[in-house]
Amino acid sequence: MSQPDPVTPVTPVTQDVPEVSGRPVTVSVLGSCITRDNFNSRFNPDYKRWYRVGPTTNQSSMIALMSPPVDEPWEPVQEMKPYGLWNVRSDLSREILTLLPEEQPDVVVLDFFGDAHFGVVRLPDGRFVTDNRWRIHKTDLYERILAMPGTEQLSWEQDADGYFGLWVEAMDRFAAYVADQLPDTQVVVHWGFNADEVVPSGESTPRRMPSRRRRAARKRNAFWRRLNEHASSAYGWESIDLSREYYVTLDDHPWGPMEVHYTLDYYPRFLAELDRVVLTRSAPEEVRVLARELHEAAAEYTRDTARWRIAAHEHQRALAVERERPTWKRVLRPRGPGAAPVPPAPPAATATLLEALRGAVDDDAFARLSRLATTAEEHVRWLRETPPTLSAD
Numbered sequence: 001m002s003q004p005d006p007v008t009p010v011t012p013v014t015q016d017v018p019e020v021s022g023r024p025v026t027v028s029v030l031g032s033c034i035t036r037d038n039f040n041s042r043f044n045p046d047y048k049r050w051y052r053v054g055p056t057t058n059q060s061s062m063i064a065l066m067s068p069p070v071d072e073p074w075e076p077v078q079e080m081k082p083y084g085l086w087n088v089r090s091d092l093s094r095e096i097l098t099l100l101p102e103e104q105p106d107v108v109v110l111d112f113f114g115d116a117h118f119g120v121v122r123l124p125d126g127r128f129v130t131d132n133r134w135r136i137h138k139t140d141l142y143e144r145i146l147a148m149p150g151t152e153q154l155s156w157e158q159d160a161d162g163y164f165g166l167w168v169e170a171m172d173r174f175a176a177y178v179a180d181q182l183p184d185t186q187v188v189v190h191w192g193f194n195a196d197e198v199v200p201s202g203e204s205t206p207r208r209m210p211s212r213r214r215r216a217a218r219k220r221n222a223f224w225r226r227l228n229e230h231a232s233s234a235y236g237w238e239s240i241d242l243s244r245e246y247y248v249t250l251d252d253h254p255w256g257p258m259e260v261h262y263t264l265d266y267y268p269r270f271l272a273e274l275d276r277v278v279l280t281r282s283a284p285e286e287v288r289v290l291a292r293e294l295h296e297a298a299a300e301y302t303r304d305t306a307r308w309r310i311a312a313h314e315h316q317r318a319l320a321v322e323r324e325r326p327t328w329k330r331v332l333r334p335r336g337p338g339a340a341p342v343p344p345a346p347p348a349a350t351a352t353l354l355e356a357l358r359g360a361v362d363d364d365a366f367a368r369l370s371r372l373a374t375t376a377e378e379h380v381r382w383l384r385e386t387p388p389t390l391s392a393d
Helices: 033-039 083-091 096-105 113-117 142-149 159-183 211-234 267-278 286-323 327-333 351-358 363-369 373-386
Strands: 025-029 052-060 107-110 120-122 128-130 153-154 185-190 198-200 238-240
Touching: 025 033, 025 096, 033 052, 033 159, 033 267, 052 083, 083 128, 096 159, 107 267, 113 211, 120 327, 153 159, 153 267, 159 211, 185 267, 211 238, 238 267, 267 286, 267 363, 267 373, 286 351, 286 373, 351 363, 363 373
Parallel strands: 025 052, 025 107, 107 185, 185 238
Antiparallel strands: 120 128, 120 153
16 A cells, blocks of 8 residues: 555644633644654644644654764655645754754654655665655655665664664653743653554455565564563653554545554544643642543543453354364264353443543533543444454465
8 A cells, every 4th residue: 555645635623713711832744754743633623722833843753863963965856746846845954953942842652654664775874864755755865865875774674673772772862852842841751653554445244455465564573562562661741642552544544544543533533642741741639640540530431341342253253164064073072162251341430530521621621631531432332333354365
C-alpha cells in the first residue's frame, strides 16, 4: 500500500463550530499523520473548539531533526506536490526548531514514525537527513548525497542498538532544547504502532495482511515500542498509549489502507486522552486522581476486551476444527476447547468516578473527561461486534 499524499482536500464533517470560553490550546505536532490526523475535522469534527494547530513537522527522524541543517540547493527530479516539497524543506532546514520558540505552543505531541519507518542518511560531515522514500528520494540532492564518499544509510533494521544509541543522543538534545526554549510547553509522547490486519472495502471482517508484511510490522512495532518507552520514561513527559487496544487499518480510510491509518474510532479515543492530559495539568489533585482512575479503568476495559476477542476467536476456530472430526472420534475422544471465554464487564467504578468528576469540574471539562469512558465503550462495541479475523488468502 503506497502512502497517499496528505495534501488531499478534506471536507469537514461539521462547520460553524460553537465557541467555548478561553482560548484554544495550541498544539504542535512533531511526528506524522498518526498524530496530525487527530486535528483534522474529518476525524474529530469538533476539535477546533479546544485545539489550534501550531508549527508541525511530518515524518522527520529525531536524529535528523537534532543535527545541523542541510542547506545545499536541491530540485525535485520527480513530480512532487506542494506538501511534499514542504516536507523536504522542513526536514532539511530544521525550521521547526526556530518556529517553536516563536510560537511557544501549549503542547508538543511527538511520534516516532520517521525513525521507525525510514531511518537516516549520515552525510560525510556528520549531518543527517531522514531517509524518506516518499520525499527526499525524489530530489537531485538525494542522488548527490548517495554519491558522496563516506555517506552512510542507517536504520534500526541494520543495527537496532546502534541506531537506538544515536536516537537517544538526539532525544537528549531535544529534551534540553525544550527545557531551555519551551519551558512552559507540555510534551506528550504518542505511542505509534503498526496494525497488521485490514478491513476490506464494504466489509466488516478484518483480514490478516500477508505473512511477510505481518512479520515486518511486528518487528517494527518492537523497535517502535522501545523508542516510546524511553521517551515516556526518561524525560518526565506525558504519554498516550492505545497500542494494546487492538486497532486495524481499513481500505475505506480517507487516506487509504496502511499500517498507521487506523479505524476511525481511534481518533476520538486519542483526543479524549489528550483532553485528560491537558485539562489535568494544572487541576487540583482531586481532579487529577479522578481523571487518572477513569483513564485507567477505560484503558483496562478496552485491553481486556481486546484480549477476550482474541481468545473468543481462537475458541471458535477450535470448535470448528472439532466439528470436522468424525463423529465417533468426537464421542470417544473429545478434544473440545471447553467453555467459551466470557467478555469483560464494564468497569463498576466508572459511574462513581463520573459522578465525582461532575461535582469537581465545570460542564465543558466534564463533557470532555467523560469521553474517556464513552470512547472506550465505542471501541469495545467494535471489538465485540466485529467478526473473527480471516486469513490473508
